[in-house]
Amino acid sequence: MLDTGFTSGWLAINSQDLEAIEWPIVIPKIEMQTARGLKYFDLYEGKVIVAGKEFIIPVHIGEQLPDILLGSLWLxxxxxxxxxxxxxxxxxxVEADY
Structure with missing residues (x-):
């Protein structure tokens, strides 16, 4: 889901989805404002492929995220x-210099 309100990130996924992916943790327990109030996220270094191009991006990992969220930084x-x-x-x- 593209979440245009997620303005400070690239990708957010539920912690249970992280179990199958071996991404390194960068920063634990970052406090962020969400639509449901203040929540804590761990920040991981993720490798994703979008439109055939590989990107290394920070990924927010949290509890009780019902969907994978694409942040507005993709725009x-x-x-x-x-x-x-x-x-x-x-x-x-349109710009792959990231």
């Missing part, structure tokens, strides 16, 4: 195109 390097009549949402990499 700094991607173009978001919405075609509502056709029900198509597209993210395209």
């Amino acid at each position: 700094d390097i991607m173009q978001l195109v919405v075609n509502k009549p056709k029900g198509i949402l597209t993210l395209e990499v």
Whole structure:
């Protein structure tokens, strides 16, 4: 889910989803303001592939996240195109210098 309110991050996932991924922890217990109040997240170094390109990004790991959240920082390097009549949402990499 693209969360445009998640302005200070790239990706947030539930801690139970982290078990299958061997990403190194960078900073434990960061306090962040969320729609549900102040919550604590651990920050990991994640490697993700988007549109065939590999990115090393900080990933926020928290409890009780029902969805994987894409933060609005992706919009700094991607173009978001919405075609509502056709029900198509597209993210395209336009700047890959990250």
